[in-house]
Structure formats: structure tokens, C-alpha cells
Amino acid sequence: MIDESGTSGRPHRVMLYSHDSVGLGHTRRNRELAHALARSLPELTQRSVTGLLVSGLETPSAGLPSGFDAVRLPAIRKSKHAYKPRHLQMTLESVVDLRSAVLHATVRQLLPDLMIIDRHPFGIGGELLPSLRRLREEHPQARIVLGLRDVLDSPGVVRAESQELTRHGGVDELIDAVWVYGDPMVHDLSAELPDCLAEKVFHTGYLAHGRRCSDDEAEQPYVLTTVGGGADGLAVCAAAARAEVPAGHRHLIVTGPQMPEADQEQVRRAAGLQTSVLSDVPDVHALVRRAAAVISMVGYNTACEILNTQVPALLVPREKPRLEQKIRADAFARHGLADTVGIEQVSGTVIGDWLRTAIGRKVDREVIGLSGLAAVPGLAAAQLAQGRTRGAGLAV
Numbered sequence: 001m002i003d004e005s006g007t008s009g010r011p012h013r014v015m016l017y018s019h020d021s022v023g024l025g026h027t028r029r030n031r032e033l034a035h036a037l038a039r040s041l042p043e044l045t046q047r048s049v050t051g052l053l054v055s056g057l058e059t060p061s062a063g064l065p066s067g068f069d070a071v072r073l074p075a076i077r078k079s080k081h082a083y084k085p086r087h088l089q090m091t092l093e094s095v096v097d098l099r100s101a102v103l104h105a106t107v108r109q110l111l112p113d114l115m116i117i118d119r120h121p122f123g124i125g126g127e128l129l130p131s132l133r134r135l136r137e138e139h140p141q142a143r144i145v146l147g148l149r150d151v152l153d154s155p156g157v158v159r160a161e162s163q164e165l166t167r168h169g170g171v172d173e174l175i176d177a178v179w180v181y182g183d184p185m186v187h188d189l190s191a192e193l194p195d196c197l198a199e200k201v202f203h204t205g206y207l208a209h210g211r212r213c214s215d216d217e218a219e220q221p222y223v224l225t226t227v228g229g230g231a232d233g234l235a236v237c238a239a240a241a242r243a244e245v246p247a248g249h250r251h252l253i254v255t256g257p258q259m260p261e262a263d264q265e266q267v268r269r270a271a272g273l274q275t276s277v278l279s280d281v282p283d284v285h286a287l288v289r290r291a292a293a294v295i296s297m298v299g300y301n302t303a304c305e306i307l308n309t310q311v312p313a314l315l316v317p318r319e320k321p322r323l324e325q326k327i328r329a330d331a332f333a334r335h336g337l338a339d340t341v342g343i344e345q346v347s348g349t350v351i352g353d354w355l356r357t358a359i360g361r362k363v364d365r366e367v368i369g370l371s372g373l374a375a376v377p378g379l380a381a382a383q384l385a386q387g388r389t390r391g392a393g394l395a396v
Helices: 025-045 092-110 129-138 155-168 234-242 261-270 284-290 300-307 324-334 348-358 372-395
Strands: 012-018 049-055 068-072 076-078 083-085 114-118 143-149 177-181 201-203 222-226 250-254 275-278 294-296 313-315
Touching: 012 025, 012 092, 025 049, 025 114, 025 143, 025 300, 025 372, 049 092, 076 092, 083 092, 092 129, 114 372, 143 372, 177 372, 222 234, 222 284, 234 250, 234 261, 234 275, 234 294, 234 348, 250 284, 261 275, 284 300, 294 300, 294 348, 300 324, 313 324, 313 348
Parallel strands: 012 049, 012 114, 049 068, 114 143, 143 177, 177 201, 222 250, 222 294, 250 275, 294 313
Antiparallel strands: 076 083
């Protein structure tokens, strides 16, 4: 029998799942959560912690905390209207079946005490659902948490997706808690969720403060343009490349590793002598923190990296296939957290004019909740305690 008491018990086992199709956001968010849990959960529970990150993107072990490892699922991508295999020459149904089998084997062997699911509670095509049901049967003390970014899409789309989710059944019984990684003052996602999930929502605050960051100092002041993974970042990067660079500064443009090579080359051709174009960097957060100003798309992780600074930011949200980024950018602008311009209006002139007004400014962003990474370990400890209580009740 496993000793579940004190430090002599086995480590708490955590699994963080993300489906991943485009961009880097889901995996990056779970990686930051893994570091927060590894840093704080042992002190809160008097037990060590170990775990797995499971996603469709490569997650180098070097970027994970001690005691954590990664499992990569066969990759998928978004096409215009549906998901498709990213590499395998198979039908989507076959790839989903393969992913589901990997998930089932992983969950059965790990038997996590805490599972944190990013965005899609059942995964793509329901790939996670058999594993969740098996986990409930074989390890009923396990706690299953749905983690959601601050904004998912327009309210109508979110409500329609929620209705479809509840129509399949099981979400109320399988999801123990919903953590929204945002501040309801900026956007209250709970108002758009079905009642069975809304009543379980806790807004953690943005996962901004406490993000890992290197300490290297820049030799020359610079402005930064970043577009996350970069798959749809050409318009922003090309406009930024044409912008006049403020005197005494250089301009760094990070296209992202998922921008096609032909698009990267187009950005390089548009760039002037003071502008450097990089496909990827090891620590975007460090560049954001030390920049004089930032031009950026508005994916969740980039938004958090900006919120963790006083650096002025011009946000250029994508508006397709989801309105998530536009809703977030408009909300940030209303609260004085950043400036924003539409993707159809952005140009080298617009960015150059904004840079002239931005250099030297500081932006106070402490008016909203930014300490989600500090809050999550306490929430996780509470869930684990509830799981032990459930297990004790079953034992009786």
C-alpha cells in the first residue's frame, strides 16, 4: 500500500495536457505552470512533485523543471475550416485515434493526482475523454482541472461551443475546477460558460509576474516586434520592418519559428540597416522586458510578458479565425494597459509614428491581477487535499 502521508509518500504526480495546433501558446503556458508548481507545491503539501507535459509540440526537457518530462503527440494543425494532420499522411480520424491511444497509455501508467487540461476539456475530437473516464475509475482521488486563458473568442462563439460540449455529457462529472488565467475586471469569461462550468470558475489573475527570464543586458537600446509562433505574423512584421527606427535605437523583429521561410525573407528585404530580423530567440520575455517599446500581436503568453513590464506596447491583434486577440487588445486599451491598431490599418508609417511617442514612456499595469503563477500552486494544493478527502471517503 502506498504511504500517502508526509514527505515519505510518493511524489504528487501532475499531468499538463494541451492539444496544440497553431502557435506556441498552450505549451508555453503549461511550461510556466509546471515551473510554478515545482517551485511552490512541495512546501505547501510537504510532498515532492513530478509530472509530464503532454502536447503536440516538441517540449525540450532542458526547458522543464527538475522532476518533469514531456510526451509529444502526433502533431495536428488548423486549416481554414478544420484540423488536419501536420506531418503524417493519414486521415485526421486516424491521427486522433493514435493520439488517443498515446494519451490512454500515458494516463494509465502515470495515474496523475492532478491533471490540468489547457483549453479543450476533452481534447481534439474527444481524444482525451477515454483517458479521463479511465482515470476516474482507477484513481478516483485524482483531480481534473480545466485551465482557460482570459479570452476564448466572441461570446456567441464561446456559448455555442459550450452548448456543443455539454450536449455530449460528462463535463460536469469529469471537471472538478476551472481556472481562468485572467482578471474578470478585464474580461469575465465565466459569463460565457455553461452553468456547470461557470460555478467552478476561479480567476487566478494573469500568469504574468514570476515568469522566468534571463538576466543578460542589451548593449544598445532597441525596440522589439514579436508575433508569437509567427504562422500568421507576416503583415505585422512587414509593416514593422518598414517603420522608421527611433534615433539611438535598433529594431529587433522576431518572426517566430512557424513563419514560412518565404515570408521571413520578405520581412528581411523590407528591413533597413538598423533592423535585425530573427526567426527565433531563446528568451522572448527577456527581450520584452528590456525593450524601449514593443509592437506585438496579442497571443496570451506575449500579452502576459508585456503585462509583466512597464514597457509601452502597440498591439496588433489577428481577427481570424477567432476574435480572441481583438477582444483582449480592446480590453487592454480600455484599461490603459496598451495601445492597439487593427491589422488592416497597420503600416510602417503607423508604427513609426507610434514609436516616436512611445520611447521614454512607462505604463503602470498593476491595476489588474498579474500574480496567477503565485496563485496556482495554492489552488493545486487545495485540489489535492480534496482528492485525499474523496479517497478517504471511498476507503470507508
